[in-house]
Amino acid sequence: MEEPLLFLKLNEYTADRLHFRYIVSTFLAIPDPDIRVKKLLDHIKNYFNHQEKYSFVVPYTRQQLAALIGLRVETVIRSIKKMQKINLLKIDGNKIYY
DSSP states (O other): OOHHHEEEEEEEEHHHHHHHHHHHHHGGGGOOOHHHHHHHHHHHHHHTTOOSTTEEEEEEEEOHHHHHHOOOOHHHHHHHHHHHHHSSSETTEEEEEE
16 A cells, blocks of 8 residues: 555566466467477567567576476477577577577
8 A cells, every 4th residue: 555556566567477377378289399489489579579580589598498388498409409490590509599
């Protein structure tokens, strides 16, 4: 009651996180891991308002990406390498540019 703006920010943050979890949970129904990874990267890139190719540095580790979409790290790594071969993303050291 004393801090209405703080309460509003907390509710906004909670709603944003719940919406993100809802969107990511819809990816779990997709059986192909390559499509799961691509859809997750598309969603994250759109969330941060990046449009150009290779303009977005993915802020998550491969382990975190795997945990978000319910895959093993090895599967995510394989999918990312496939995406690099068909020029959907670039890998520079440990950074993924999408």
